[in-house]
């Protein structure tokens with residue numbers, strides 16, 4: 001019975017130019033259910049949601065075919081505003097927040113609470129005064145309902161990425177009359193505990209009768225939170241399943257169209273790493289909001305892959321950000337025996353450091369430029385590679401060869417390496433970032449959450465590439481990740497950060513109990529351990 | 531930390547500090563009488579502030595410096611032309627010209643806004659080019675259409691030919707000269723004392739209502755007392771007072787009130803829903819659009835407001851003390867340039883501007899303007915250099931501001947992507 005559904009998207013087909021990215025996809029959602037939408041990078045998940053939300057990219061590229069039925073009524077959603085009026089809200093994969101605005105102003109953007117006065121009565125409601133007091137109250141309530149204690153008047157710029165996600169959600173919750181709420185990879189930028197908090201919030205929202213469409217790459221989350229699951233592959237509908245009648249393995253197989261690849265495995269290192277210290281960190285303090293590092297002492301050995309793990313907000317993300325000069329830092333850091341200037345981003349770069357940031361939005365891709373140009377951009381700027389000897393022209397052939405190799409290595413899903421980065425799916429953009437950092441061939445690489453928002457198959461490729469570079473070129477890698485499993489599969493040693501300090505340095509083979517204790521800050525060993 | 535915020539401050543207002551030093555230097559080098567400089571400055575401030583203030587809203591809405599305010603000035607000149615032709619004089623005439631400006635300015639602003647929406651990201655240059663283009667249309671209108679298709683009285687047309695006279699006169703029987711300025715004039719010092727008293731009273735009042743901190747109240751009162759005390763120093767007070775050598779400097783109260791009202795308007799608009807839209811659109815069109823704000827419409831409104839305000843500013847300018855006549859075919863030409871340069875000198879950038887910046891900028895820019903000629907001829911022994919210097923100054927300021935902006939933006943971008951664009955092997 002179609003009356004059961006709050007939202008139906010029937011036989012949706014969308015083409016970008018001659019490429020069909022959605023082929024006859026049907027999605028039906030009941031009120032109060034959490035409906036997971038699964039698929040590899042580039043499967044068309046975001047595009048389907050863009051159709052639902054009436055995003056300009058859809059209409060400016062020829063629209064779509066098929067019908068959208070909201071609450072039993074056939075509609076054609078023309079703009080995001082239109083979608084909102086019809087009760088569809090979206091938490092975007094790319095944050096839709098204004099950095100220079102306070103949290104309150106963002107939550108209430110274009111839905112401000114106002115006070116009429118003489119002039120506005122004559123000239124229209126646009127001239128009503130903002131009632132900042134009541135706006136702040138509403139924002140406070142919305143923030144509380146997603147479990148965020150932060151000051152509602154703080155500016156958004158400078159907040160940690162995880163917080164922004166919750167602000168987006170708070171904004172959607174604050175909207176009245178919302179029927180369907182779309183979460184496009186909300187947990188991709190969250191740490192595990194934040195993700196748990198988010199799933200709780202989602203269940204809470206669903207229990208109020210609001211339908212949720214949940215896009216994610218984490219199958220455990222799907223099994224935890226979703227009621228129904230729809231899987232897309234290459235723009236086609238594979239299947240819609242009931243959560244109770246399926247398993248992670250089945251989902252993985254359906255998504256990728258191959259066997260189970262959810263377990264990441266990496267060949268172990270053959271020869272021992274040298275005893276030389278690559279980076280010596282002493283009493284490092286980093287003032288990164290939400291991820292404050294408080295006096296970290298750590299030695300990174302030359303040629304190793306060192307993992308940095310720990311719970312959200314404990315300060316593990318602060319370490320690379322502080323050393324790279326992106327946030328205010330104090331302490332002493334030596335790189336290959338030489339002092340590294342702190343609070344000096346340019347200085348850090350000059351010393352041969354590179355970093356893949358956890359902040360997807362700050363990755364600074366040139367969206368209009370092609371994949372190949374983005375991949376070689378930094379290497380060209382910084383060490384003058386990919387330039388011809390004479391007159392320094394771009395060496396197109398070398399660039400193409402290199403880019404094609406990266407595209408193949410990391411499985412960047414694209415029509416060709418000349419495709420503009422802006423038209424790639426979110427996960428594939430992330431892969432371009434990784435490719436760009438690797439192209440620099442740094443001696444020392446920080447990677448923070450390198451596999452966020454990347455599907456299982458691609459995750460394996462990214463990790464494999466890191467390991468291969470480490471083995472072949474001896475590149476020292478420090479990998480910060482909230483996924484312990486990932487750390488344990490590729491790292492030689494893993495430092496666990498709790499309360500801003502190194503709680504323990506463990507071996508991947510150490511027991512779960514030891515990891516658990518260290519993460520909770522109750523490790524017997526305490527302090528440093530070589 | 532403190533030292534850091536100090537250098538930040540200097541960096542942010544580098545242009546302003548540069549110009550403060552430059553204008554002090556110029557005033558000294560020009561060897562001009564300080565009384566003359568002060569009276570000219572006040573005169574020019576009250577003439578030009580209105581137009582400069584008209585630039586603020588488009589800047590906040592992310593459209594850069596609206597050089598198309600030139601077109602607002604054209605609307606005002608059409609309004610003045612018709613008013614003169616119809617023989618309406620005095621304050622009624624000004625109100626009539628103002629109404630015509632309101633209608634024409636809104637219409638022109640609407641069209642400019644629509645056009646600028648087609649060249650997003652290039653608004654500053656776009657509006658400049660639009661100004662030049664409109665100038666052509668204006669010439670055509672005044673040369674061939676007025677007087678033939680649109681009948682005008684022979685007070686403003688060239689007898690025996692088509693077209694409008696080369697210069698239009700507001701003085702004498704036309705009765706528009708000083709129609710606002712002349713309503714109520716007080717000596718500068720009296721005005722200053724009244725203003726000081728009001729400011730102090732307001733600060734105390736706000737404090738008793740617990741709307742401001744003790745410290746802020748004390749600072750306000752302190753500044754006010756200091757200013758008043760300063761004028762008690764004979765050497766300073768005598769600049770403004772009547773002495774054997776010169777008359778007292780007077781200020782037109784109504785014009786200043788109008789400027790005050792415009793400042794209030796700017797800040798009031800910014801605390802309304804519309805103001806929030808301007809800000810949001812200025813900071814991120816993508817986010818504003820996703821929040822359901824009609825970005826294009828908001829931008830058009832910003833330009834319409836700016837165009838009308840600039841038109842009114844042009845009327846304020848034309849009627850003001852010491853003008854009296856204007857070049858029909860050229861009076862609007864430099865309006866955008868000078869106003870844009872002034873606001874930039876005041877420390878505004880193409881994405882940030884406040885009332886204070888507009889006022890300070892007008893003050894500094896015109897202090898250079900007044901002294902440039904003498905200073906240049908004293909320095910280079912050639913008075914012709916001074917003329918060029920003015921144009922050099924205005925264009926120089928604008929170019930400098932654009933360069934600084936582009937530089938800052940690229941620095942910001944770099945900081946954003948630092949994490950990746952790393953230096954490899956050294």
Ligand SMILES: Nc1ncnc2c1ncn2[C@@H]1O[C@H](COP(=O)(O)OP(=O)(O)OP(=O)(O)O)[C@@H](O)[C@H]1O
Nearest residue numbers: 016021041042043044045046047423424425426427
């Ligand atoms: N504006 C555009 N122009 C051309 N092609 C586009 C555009 N936007 C997306 N595509 C293509 O559409 C396909 C689907 O992209 P989409 O963003 O929907 O993927 P996704 O399922 O959300 O992936 P991810 O998990 O990586 O976010 C991709 O191949 C992408 O390159």
Ligand SMILES: [Mg+2]
Nearest residue numbers: 046093425426
């Ligand atoms: Mg996506």
